[in-house]
Amino acid sequence: MLLAVVRRAFDMVFVMFGISVIAFLIFFATPGSDPSARIAGRNATPEMLAQVRASFGFDRPLYVQYGRLMQRLFIARDLTSFVNRGQKVVPAVLQATPVTLSLVFGAAVIWLTAGIGLGIVATIFRGTVIDKGLMLLALCGVSMPVFWFGSVMNLITQSRFHDTWLFSWVPGLGYTSFFESPSLWFKTLVVPWFTLSVLFIGLYARVLRASLSENYQEDYVRTARAKGLSESRIMLRHALRTSLITLLSMFGLDFGALVGGGAILTEVVFNLPGIGRLTYQALQNLDLPFIMATVMYSTFFVVLANALVDVAHAWLDPRVRDAR
């Protein structure tokens, strides 16, 4: 077990290094235009360009440039934006993190509960109309662009039905910190949570349904049934347990990917000032230092989440635990 953890940690460091190199090469070595012009933004003066060139070391070899960028991103953390003059990039990213975490965490609670619930119900009624209907609904959820669904939700809750009793409680778009007003925090986030979770509810229900019906073919379920266990016990204690391991590894990847930028579309549509919207704004202004910071920090978060999932997986699943 310990060996597995150490090996996974080593893997993680390697992947982080690889990602930072790829991102660095994309930003600094893509053929086409001068990287200092990209960093300095649209209306850069020649002096500014020269300053950028010197401070990022563009007159030095690539590995020196890489080292300088990493040093400025993670050690000195003094990377500044040239579009919003003088704004420190790294603190801005860290400041936006709680918003994204609030959004993704709430959505995760909804999609896990609903996805697992729907998957179980569909398996219990497998082959019937209920099963087919639920799976069709799940497929629709998977097939929707999330930003479009968010727009439709906005149309319903902010405009068309805002005056009815159904949605009159929905506050305007924006974000309120949990520590300022917990109830307002909750109210502003309900619609975004639901929007973000719909795709994953569909996804998890489909995967769980497939995995459960596979488990129902297994010998151990037949044995459990032969022992005379109740259907609910077979489902919850035997079939579901095995399938949950699959869901867990999916969950870790999805959670990590969402925190690390996957929630950008939801944040843009609902005007939530998280990391995603920060990236979006930087994209609109072609603010490269910002993008570099969000990309690096977010991908590291994703890699960390993936590694944690693998360790949890090894801890939960004896087949993996003993294999190493």
Next chain:
Amino acid sequence: MTIVSNTSAAPAGKDKRNKPKGPWRTALSRLLRDKLAVASFLFLASIILSTASATYYADHISQTDPFQSNLDGHIEISGEPAEIMAADSEGLGLGVTPIGPTWTGQYLLGADAQGRDVAARLLYGGQNSLIVAFSSTALCLLLAGVVGTVSGFLGGIVDTILSRLLDIIWAFPIYLLAISLSIVLISKGLQIGPFHIPSNSLLLPITIIGVVYVPYVARPIRGQVLTLAKSDFVLASVCLGMPTARILVRDILPNVVTTLIVFAPIMMSLSILTESSLSFLSIGVQPPAASWGTIIQDGQGLLYTRPLVAIAPGLAIIITVLCLNFLGDGVKEAFDPKAKLRVGKD
């Protein structure tokens, strides 16, 4: 099926009936029996045909140029003249609201913020969305097929390097990778030696989407090739002294191609969703060209007054992606029922 005895001295031409149907024909006939998949395929074909008729629609039915803003034009609705951009009657009366759906030939679904016919733009945008989805899927499958096969078959140091590279791209969140690539390419385009790809070329979103999804396909292919390389029939070929190239082409490739076909519809549905997301973030298809994603983006400002501008392209995406997913389920059942695929975004 009628059984034809082997022993009867049948003429050479009739020999074919003895042969069992090949795996391709078996799969195809299985697919044709899947009504939902066939219906989805026909529906997709009709979507493709209607987007292909965009020029005809713009010239003869909507009679407007969907790329030209038309802020002070007039049309006639059942004899009554109507302004395309009507002045607001509420508030200060300074703003203008584009015309709503007329449900007749001209401005069938209304106009967008620049007075352009939404229905005609929907068809033009559909062309681009489908072209990007189709080409990026083709690119992705080609790259993944090559990388997966080479990595799995050669093994050794090549395999280590390639699969490590795939691991890294796999761990890179899709949107962040696409955003990183887009932001450096969007201003000046890409210059590789003498070749220049301008920043508004469809090739950029095609390449970006094609490349970011390579690990999703290449990793399963690599695993499959690893198993195939150890299988008895490959061993038999090796023992017979077949050259490596022949083993690759005759023994490995047909199996890999089957897997690629199973992946194709699902990768295409993923590509459509990704393209629309990137276009929505204004880093996909660039104006003046349109795609379903850019039209949704155009409709954001009109969401509460003329919601159809944003809703219509979304419905087009959903229908297309649903059809592709149904088709994907059918293809999977027909070609490789045991394949494990995950439908959905990243």
